[in-house]
Amino acid sequence: MYKEIVGFIRAAFQQPEGFIALHEPKFLGNEKKYLVDAIDSTYVSSVGQYVNRFEEQMKQITGASHVVAVVNGTCALHLALLLAGVEPGEEVITQPLTFVATVNAIKHANASPHFVDVDKDTLGLSPEKLRIQLAAVAQVKDGKCFNKITGRRIAACVPMHSFGFPLRIDEVIEICSQYHIPVVEDSTESLGASYKGRATGTFGSLGTFSFNGNKTVTSGAGGAIITNDEVLGKRAKHLSTTAKLPHAWEFVHDEVGYNYRMPNLNAALACAQLEQLESYIRNKRSLAAEYRSFFKERGIPFVDEIAGASANYWLCTILLKDRADRDAFLEYVNGRQVMCRPAWTLMTKLDMFKNDVAGDLTNASWLEDRIVNIPSSVRPPL
Ligand SMILES: *Cc1c(COP(=O)(O)O)cnc(C)c1O
Numbered sequence: 001m002y003k004e005i006v007g008f009i010r011a012a013f014q015q016p017e018g019f020i021a022l023h024e025p026k027f028l029g030n031e032k033k034y035l036v037d038a039i040d041s042t043y044v045s046s047v048g049q050y051v052n053r054f055e056e057q058m059k060q061i062t063g064a065s066h067v068v069a070v071v072n073g074t075c076a077l078h079l080a081l082l083l084a085g086v087e088p089g090e091e092v093i094t095q096p097l098t099f100v101a102t103v104n105a106i107k108h109a110n111a112s113p114h115f116v117d118v119d120k121d122t123l124g125l126s127p128e129k130l131r132i133q134l135a136a137v138a139q140v141k142d143g144k145c146f147n148k149i150t151g152r153r154i155a156a157c158v159p160m161h162s163f164g165f166p167l168r169i170d171e172v173i174e175i176c177s178q179y180h181i182p183v184v185e186d187s188t189e190s191l192g193a194s195y196k197g198r199a200t201g202t203f204g205s206l207g208t209f210s211f212n213g214n215k216t217v218t219s220g221a222g223g224a225i226i227t228n229d230e231v232l233g234k235r236a237k238h239l240s241t242t243a244k245l246p247h248a249w250e251f252v253h254d255e256v257g258y259n260y261r262m263p264n265l266n267a268a269l270a271c272a273q274l275e276q277l278e279s280y281i282r283n284k285r286s287l288a289a290e291y292r293s294f295f296k297e298r299g300i301p302f303v304d305e306i307a308g309a310s311a312n313y314w315l316c317t318i319l320l321k322d323r324a325d326r327d328a329f330l331e332y333v334n335g336r337q338v339m340c341r342p343a344w345t346l347m348t349k350l351d352m353f354k355n356d357v358a359g360d361l362t363n364a365s366w367l368e369d370r371i372v373n374i375p376s377s378v379r380p381p382l
Pocket of ligand 1: 071072073074075098099102160186189210211212221222223
């Protein structure tokens with residue numbers, strides 16, 4: 001069976017031999033043109049027309065009214081948490097099945113993660129488990145939510161759309177609003193994905209994106225914060241640009257700010273990539289369709305978008321029988337230059353987070369043993 005899978009992947013990528021990456025960037029449009037233009041303009045740092053243009057393109061793509069370009073997805077999350085009102089010593093709910101950056105950002109805000117389980121079908125934060133966990137530990141006082149066991153305020157919730165599969169974000173928002181918990185949507189992996197007709201990232205008070213080299217489209221390194229709240233949008237821009245007050249020549253800063261703005265060079269790359277986002281996603285969805293029928297015929301679960309969701313299929317995902325099957329498969333395919341990866345080790349197992357609060361994580365543990373991401377790059381021609 002493993003041999004047959006390798007054969008299918010090689011045929012799908014028309015690469016009978018050599019290395020097949022899990023996800024490699026493709027530069028098929030105006031990338032070089034815009035980069036040269038940015039260099040010629042001399043505006044290579046954090047001021048320049050491409051940064052503004054990138055923000056306008058992101059508004060178009062997501063439908064958000066405010067977009068702020070930043071240096072990477074981790075900084076986007078850090079800033080979004082501060083903007084959501086997270087203070088040192090508070091608690092932030094997130095899922096244990098995520099990339100470490102989600103939880104690092106919580107720690108960067110000097111807060112503590114509080115882990116709640118994911119759903120087996122979406123791989124993202126489970127509304128049902130969230131409801132159970134909050135019913136057990138949460139108490140609302142004066143419009144604020146507290147964890148009655150730790151005594152800390154639950155200051156935010158960060159659901160994450162794993163591998164570009166939208167989670168049940170509307171239900172998460174509904175529950176969080178009952179408990180007065182702001183939602184920061186970690187949509188770093190789900191650019192171009194939507195749920196019930198709305199772009200992921202626009203459901204929460206703030207949403208975040210990453211344009212790292214391994215994501216659906218890339219700016220080399222880059223990120224974005226989106227929001228429909230004008231006050232938060234303006235504050236995001238202010239805090240990401242050293243909190244400098246506008247003035248023709250004076251340097252006056254009104255709070256401790258961050259040097260988080262995306263450089264024009266990176267934005268030039270991002271603008272060219274965003275122009276191709278739609279065709280990339282169409283391309284990735286056709287690969288997903290091929291994988292779906294192949295794995296279905298062989299009784300191997302292929303992770304699919306749930307009803308109402310449109311995934312970007314950033315990383316196509318299968319579920320193997322158990323951890324032994326997963327490990328044997330990874331050994332086999334990686335040994336044959338077909339790059340496949342397991343899910344991240346659960347955050348609750350990492351030394352930095354193992355003592356943090358966690359609810360029942362049955363689904364996350366089950367998935368951790370079985371998830372395998374398979375090669376998912378865009379296949380030219382578009
Ligand atoms: C990629 C990613 C990030 C961070 O993005 P960077 O641009 O690499 O800092 C955060 N959260 C998740 C879930 C990611 O996949």
